Amino acid sequence: MHTIDRGARPDLQADCANCAGLCCVALAFAKSADFAVDKAAGEPCDNLDDGFRCTIHPHLRERGFKGCTVFDCFGAGQKVSQRLYSGQSWRDEPEQRASMFAVFPLVRQLQELLWYLDEARRMPAASALHPELERAAAQVEALTLSPVERILATDLDGVRAPIATLLREASRLTRASLPQRSAVEPATAPSAGKRRKTPRIAPGADLLGADLRGHDLRGADLRGALLIAADLRDADLAAADLIGADLRDADLAGADLRGALYLTQVQVNAGKGDARTRLPGTLTRPAHWHS
Template identity: 60%
Template sequence: MTSVPLTLQSSRHRRLVADCANCAGLCCVALAFARSADFAVDKAAGDPCVNLEADFRCAIHPQLRERGFKGCTVFDCFGAGQKVTQQTFSGTGWREAPDSGRLMFAVFPVTRQLHEVLWYLNEALGMPRTAPLHGELLAAFEETERLTLQPPEAILAIDVNGHRDGVNALLARASELVRATAPAPSKRLRKIGPGADLIGARLAGQDLRGSNLRAAYLIAAELRGADLRGADLIGADLRDADLTGADLSGTLFLTQLQLNAARGDSSTVLPGSLLRPGHWGPGAGSLAGAAGNGLPV
């Protein structure tokens, strides 16, 4: 049985947090978006956002939501931006080497997916009840990290979906170990499971401890005051879900992206590895201030 020192987990965690100061604005260039409630304009993949400045900073960062760029405040690259900029392309930006730009923009979303996998694996390694799987989890983490450190062409050849499928099976086993001691759900909640359609569901104040909500649709769900400790939220869609007063401490596989897409306030209890989104209002932490500093563990 392999154990993982907390300092090692914390070090890995910091590398999986976006460091915009060491990125060449890749999320503002590589990705496409369409004019919608989340974005005020259309932008093709590979075209710089109209708000991207010469130093790769956003000209309207403090007013993104007010100016119609809500989607930008939700996105999280899991640290892939600085990895691609500083390691894959050795610190050379797409402006200094325009010919490599297209390759850099293609590599970024692949590395971003792999870094999301690394985030989940690192979270699983920090859960005491997953100790029987620590050897497999470490091996999966190291293999995923190895994939991200390859040359650009090799990264583009990775079967990301196949790799994720294998890791997801391992993460599901880790989830089962953690949720095994959760109290039995009430009769009303027994049918809630992976991929459940809970759009707009009224779950305020419910005891959802240990629930398997993997890939569940919780869009605009009413979760005020709900107890989600030990619930598996990997891949759950929390867009506009109301998490006011909810207890998310100890939730499994919750990401900053999911929190950014949801609604909450200073009464929402969060895991120590995540920040309270700035747009949640009074008492919320600043996401902008987290860039380059790492998140608390």
């Protein structure tokens, strides 16, 4: 099995105790299957209490707020609250409210880039890229700690483009290091102890509702793939590139995701798994998954 060292990075994980509930205020959401009500950007969610805690957090899905359970700020909340605004909240300093709410989603995107860069730096097969990845991470980290005015003026597309190239190359090197897959021979059903062999899938493929049960997806390039409600039960996704893949309602029961590349907690939360689903050590099994 392909594995990478996924040491925990607390600074890239949400710490709600040190945040002023920014995701519950700064961001907008529309009434839908993911949210029970409409909420405008900059308006506090009705479920946010005076201590910046969600009053229905254990019951978000049952109360119609599934979208909240698949959001991750990658540590942007505490960085904005504690580092950029020195622990002051939007309630304490209402004149800073607008800038705080504007900078939060930008820092969130930068923190996500840092998470992906950290993931790439843990890929042994991409060791030749580690110095470039480290330089890129240092530059992004410095940007997240810049004056608010500089962050607000940042060209995120310009920051993201060279990093995306590095992440793709780290993925390519890692996937190329796997043992060569055998020729494709479609099967009608998985046999005991065997994986269904799968044809090569183009990045960004439309696999909505696709039957991929028991497939050998080791080293597959699934970046940006539309995997909504796909059947991935018992599939092997070792070293599969899942950056940007949409796993909403994908059936991950029994799937092996331990060595998947760029797999985030958001993607895991969006899917449906069970006790047999194998996850990387730093990702948490969602409470809504079957036992």
